[in-house]
Amino acid sequence: MAAKIRVNWPDGPVCGICFTTALRTQGTCVLCGDERLLPGRTAEGANICRDCAGITTTMTCDGCGAETERFRAGRCIRCVLKTDLEQLLHPNNPPDLRLKRLIGVLAEADRPESVYTWMRGAKTRYLLEGLGTRTIALTHEAFDALPGSRSVEYLRELLIHHGMLEDRDRQLAAFERWLTTRILDLAGTPHIQAPIERFARWHHLKRLRAMAAPETDLNTAVRSAKQEITESGKFLTWLNTTHGLTSTGIRQTHVNEYLATGPSTRHAIRTFIVWLMKNKDIPQLDIAHRYAATTPLITQHQRIELIRHCIESNEPPLTYRVAALILLLFGQPVGKIAALKCSDLQALPDGLHLNLGNVPVLVPAQIAPMFWEHLHHRPNQQTGNRGNQWLFPGTIPGQHLHADAMMGQLRALGINLNGARNTALRGLVQELPPTLVANALGYSYQVIHKHATDAGTTMASYAGKITHPTPNPSKDRQIGSE
Numbered sequence: 461m462a463a464k465i466r467v468n469w470p471d472g473p474v475c476g477i478c479f480t481t482a483l484r485t486q487g488t489c490v491l492c493g494d495e496r497l498l499p500g501r502t503a504e505g506a507n508i509c510r511d512c513a514g515i516t517t518t519m520t521c522d523g524c525g526a527e528t529e530r531f532r533a534g535r536c537i538r539c540v541l542k543t544d545l546e547q548l549l550h551p552n553n554p555p556d557l558r559l560k561r562l563i564g565v566l567a568e569a570d571r572p573e574s575v576y577t578w579m580r581g582a583k584t585r586y587l588l589e590g591l592g593t594r595t596i597a598l599t600h601e602a603f604d605a606l607p608g609s610r611s612v613e614y615l616r617e618l619l620i621h622h623g624m625l626e627d628r629d630r631q632l633a634a635f636e637r638w639l640t641t642r643i644l645d646l647a648g649t650p651h652i653q654a655p656i657e658r659f660a661r662w663h664h665l666k667r668l669r670a671m672a673a674p675e676t677d678l679n680t681a682v683r684s685a686k687q688e689i690t691e692s693g694k695f696l697t698w699l700n701t702t703h704g705l706t707s708t709g710i711r712q713t714h715v716n717e718y719l720a721t722g723p724s725t726r727h728a729i730r731t732f733i734v735w736l737m738k739n740k741d742i743p744q745l746d747i748a749h750r751y752a753a754t755t756p757l758i759t760q761h762q763r764i765e766l767i768r769h770c771i772e773s774n775e776p777p778l779t780y781r782v783a784a785l786i787l788l789l790f791g792q793p794v795g796k797i798a799a800l801k802c803s804d805l806q807a808l809p810d811g812l813h814l815n816l817g818n819v820p821v822l823v824p825a826q827i828a829p830m831f832w833e834h835l836h837h838r839p840n841q842q843t844g845n846r847g848n849q850w851l852f853p854g855t856i857p858g859q860h861l862h863a864d865a866m867m868g869q870l871r872a873l874g875i876n877l878n879g880a881r882n883t884a885l886r887g888l889v890q891e892l893p894p895t896l897v898a899n900a901l902g903y904s905y906q907v908i909h910k911h912a913t914d915a916g917t918t919m920a921s922y923a924g925k926i927t928h929p930t931p932n933p934s935k936d937r938q939i940g941s942e
Contacts, residue, residue, distance in 0.1 A: 463476060463478075464476055466478075466479040467517055469500070470500075471513075480529065482498075482500075483497065483499055483528060483529035484529070485497065485498045485499065485507055486498065487507060489507070489509040489512055490502065490507070490508060491508050492512055497519060497527040499513065499515060499519065500512060500513020500514075501513070510527075518530065518534075521534070521535050521536035521539055523535040523539035524538070524539055526538075537572045537576060538567050538568070538572050541575060542563060542567045544579070545563045545566060545567065545579070545588070548579075548585070548591075548592045549562065550592045554594075558598055558619075558624040559591065559598075561622065561623075562618075562619070562622070565618070565622050566844060569843050569844050569846075570846065571842035571843050574842065575843050575844070581611065583609055583611035584611050584615070587606075587611060587615050598619065598624065599625075600616070600625065600626070600628060603615075604633075604637065613856065614856055617856045617857045617858050618844050618858075620858055621844070621845065621847075621848075621858030622857075629678060630859065631677070631678035632668055632669065632672050632678055632682075634682070635668060635678075635682045635686070636665070639660055639661070639665065639689070642656075642690075643656070643657050643660070646693065649697070651696075651700065651706045652696045652697060655696065655707040655736075655741075656689060656692060656693050656696065659689070659732055659736075660689050668682065677795060677796070677798075677799040679799075680795050680863075687725070687728050688729070688731050688732060690728075691725060691726060691728040692732035695718060695732070698718060699714060699718075707736060707741060707742070708742060709742075710733070710736065711742075711743075711745070712746065715729075715733065715747055729747075730747050730749065730750070733747050734747070755914065756876060756878040756882060757879050757883050758876055758879040758880055758883050759883070760883065760887060763880060763884065763887070766784070766873070767785065767788050767789065769873070770788070770873070771785075771826065771827060776869075776872075776873055778830065778834050779834060779838070779839055779852060779861075780866070780873065781830065782830055782831055782834045783852060783866055783869075783870065784875060785830070786814070787870065787875065787877070787880055787881060787884070788880055788884055789824070789884065790814070790884065790901055791880075791881045791882070791884035791885040791901060792816060792881070793881065794863050794867050794877060795863040796902070797852070797866065798862065798866045799860055799863075800852065800860075801849050801850055801851055802835060802838075802851050803849070804816075804851060805835055805851065806820055808820065810822070811823065811825060812828040812832070816902045817898070817901050817902035818899045818902075821900050838851070838852070839853065840854060844857050845857045852866065882911070885901075885903075885908065885911045886911050886914065886915040889911050889915055890915055894909050894911070894912040
């Protein structure tokens with residue numbers, strides 16, 4: 461079970477893992493004072509340079525002359541990457557500045573070994589060869605025509621992130637592709653396909669295109685649109701199978717029967733029914749909003765214990781402990797947490813603040829160091845994702861961590877997501893006026909006042925809490941400091 465010996469140095473045999481670690485240790489030699497590679501060690505364990513350690517193993521790249529591990533044929537990993545990428549992409553035949561830039565981005569990645577492994581995969585190699593032979597153009601249309609895969613989307617987002625392909629809303633584009641497939645799936649039932657296509661394109665797609673903006677995350681809106689389109693298609697299928705009717709034959713009894721005999725997801729047809737009525741395809745019907753019968757909650761004791769665990773435990777990654785604290789302290793939806801930007805953290809004279817609404821909220825001093833540590837050591841930036849603007853970067857270049865991935869990690873911490881958010885908001889509206897909470901946390905007044913009502917808090921109870929005759933901006937930033 462012993463590790464295989466790679467080399468023998470003056471202080472003894474060195475295994476492959478220790479050899480690689482030694483050749484990635486840079487710093488100042490404690491003996492000669494030179495700033496260079498430090499593969500050796502003194503008897504006391506201090507890192508020293510190759511000359512001071514008496515190591516004769518060659519550690520200079522024959523290509524660029526850098527003092528580093530020789531990866532292949534006497535050359536370092538970056539030189540090998542550059543050569544291999546040039547052979548695949550042919551950036552000079554014909555000349556293409558974008559392909560030259562792509563080679564530079566990949567060869568200069570913080571973790572070039574991971575790039576080397578990635579480009580050797582069959583799907584990635586096919587894409588790179590296609591770009592090199594110019595059979596795959598550097599356009600979104602060309603990428604859309606390829607079979608969908610993670611490799612295609614990763615390379616596309618890498619090109620977008622580094623300015624080699626024009627930007628576009630990823631969620632909107634994915635929805636458009638999904639919609640095309642969904643409409644084609646209904647081709648065998650034109651009496652269902654036609655109304656669903658009109659509803660999907662003239663209501664949902666039109667609305668999503670209007671919403672699309674660099675600062676807007678469409679994830680929640682897209683998920684809702686997909687569900688409403690899917691459930692509406694199921695309703696029309698049931699209507700035709702059970703009653704032999706099409707969309708124009710929908711009446712109140714059909715809606716009531718359908719909603720009463722199935723799961724709660726059937727209520728997602730409401731938008732479709734309202735849209736049909738608005739277009740005068742059917743007469744006016746009564747289809748009320750569905751509200752949850754109960755509101756998930758956790759106890760304040762459970763909430764405090766979860767906060768304590770996030771602060772004191774070192775087992776979960778810091779990224780997810782910081783995300784959990786934003787949820788537990790400020791009652792934010794996970795989708796919004798995942799889409800926070802680095803610029804949403806601000807250092808002001810009275811401490812670190814987080815932009816969630818109209819007024820920056822103060823991050824409690826006890827956990828501010830955790831936020832700073834995460835900000836300066838964000839993960840997923842080693843392989844072409846450098847310069848990512850998101851507070852929680854994802855594995856796809858230029859994108860933030862997907863909300864679903866974050867939800868899974870927060871649930872693994874033992875957090876009831878909806879219960880924790882509702883309890884946090886109720887705790888805040890018991891301490892501060894609902895309007896202040898809404899402004900600071902980015903919620904609508906209606907939502908926060910409903911939490912205040914459910915918490916049994918009346919507006920009259922705030923009279924005794926007012927200590928200043930005029931607004932105090934510094935107090936507006938105290939959300940979550942309890």
